Amino acid sequence: MEEQLRQIWANVLCLAPDEIGAEDNLFELGGDSVKAILIIAQAAEHQLYLDIQTLYANATVGTLAKAVRQTAGNGPPMDGDKGEPASDDDLLQRVRRRMEGLGVPQSRVLQAAKLRDDQVDFITMTAQGRLGASSTFIYQVRGPDVEEKLQRAIAALTAKHPMLRSTFVDVDDTLYQVLLADARPTLLVRCGGIKEYAREASARVLAAGDQTAFYALVDDGGTLFFALSILHSFFDGFSRTLVERDLVAALASPGAFAAQPEGLWYGDLARRLDAALDDGDAEAFWQRYLAGSQLETETIYAGAPPPRRRFDRALYATVAAGVVQGRQTHLATAIATAWALALMQRSGARDVAFTMLTLGRLYPYDGIDRLVGLLVKDRPFRLHVRDRAATIESVLLGVQHDLVAAGEYEHGPRFPGKPRLQSYVNVKVGGSAMGAADVAGLTLTPRRDLEHWESESHYAVYLEMKPLAGANRFEMRYHSSLLDGAQAATLLRRFVALLNRIGSAPSAAT
Incomplete structure (x- = not known):
């Protein structure tokens, strides 16, 4: 089984099998949430069934093989080719x-x-x-x-x-x-x-x-x-x-x-999710998750959120694509942590919350890696740093556990009984990485520089990351009536500095 898993990892990570040792960490080898989904899907094709929690908790080939052996015989709860009739x-x-x-x-x-x-x-x-x-x-x-x-x-x-x-x-x-x-x-x-x-x-x-x-x-x-x-x-x-x-x-x-x-x-x-997922459980989870937090921790505006409207200002920053390469956590974890710490620096709080977009493909559904549809989910993310001496690495591992453990509840009510959060983070990991393609006598070149998804929002700040060749580009949109130019520039600068610090000095204190 260990050799099967090593071959699957090699296929997904574009490595030779002998480059993957039994104790090599998935994320240190270049893994991320998208590659994790692909590993789970390819494993299922070999009748090796595991979920995202198992993979993240056993992020080496050796420990994963032991974990999968213990659950041998279990199949995926939601099979794309089986289950309920097509339609009532x-x-x-x-x-x-x-x-x-x-x-x-x-x-x-x-x-x-x-x-x-x-x-x-x-x-x-x-x-x-x-x-x-x-x-x-x-x-x-x-x-x-x-x-x-x-x-x-x-x-x-x-x-x-x-x-x-x-x-x-x-x-x-x-x-x-x-x-x-x-x-x-x-x-x-x-x-x-x-x-x-x-x-x-x-x-x-x-x-x-x-x-x-x-x-x-x-x-x-x-x-x-x-x-x-x-x-x-x-x-x-x-x-x-x-x-x-x-x-x-x-x-x-x-x-x-x-x-x-x-x-x-x-x-x-969608039908299987409606049948299998319990919205009541999800609502109870998010109430427990947010209990005691002050959602207005990043004090840009007080009271009720303003009406939806277009962002009228934007700032940009670029960091190296490998900013956290070699860490036991992936890029989305580092970005969530850096943004939370930047909000803490701004507000003086040690308990902050914001909305974060996730891939939403953590369901154990056969073929989820090949499914076209709206699976991305936005969820509240909360970081409470109780120990000021805690190392960045320990905080990162806690954040990664949070992002995975809450995955099964992402379908449920996002803000039960709470006001909306003030900032939104969209990490476009798993988005298009296509380059120019020469095919059938045509040259087809993606022009992501001409694409600009925009919507009206009640959020004060929207942070988006797009992967580019050799770099990660951040765009921070904001409402100038809620955050002036100097405040916005400081917030983005602190975020970038923290992200670079996470990559270079994980043992440092937060």
């Missing part, structure tokens, strides 16, 4: 009748599942035409027959990815996601600014039964851009990585790609 017959018939009233033949409606709460949030946003309801991904493209090749590729993608042919509908005051048997994606060809198109797409108004994925070829002053825009209810950053991979495959070899099996539908997972 009565519900499916009601959805089909509602869709028929919207002009969609009943024969095209394959499945229906209740939308989860976070999906509903984006349905509400798109109905109101608010910024951020849809995400747009941009690629510069060069070569012959661009329009023909892209049209063929998006048709193939739509056939293989159920979420690209999903829509939503309301039945008896409840919103459902609906899987259609087919879709007829069209590549819109237009001239104009690519940034203007992306802004329009971000606030696109969609109604029940509408298509939710859109494709465009934009000629911006002689430079061609391919844009994929999709309702955020059905897509996240990890999903982008999966679809990008398949876009390249569909362009490179249409026949071979067409022969691949269809992907899983997120609605299947």
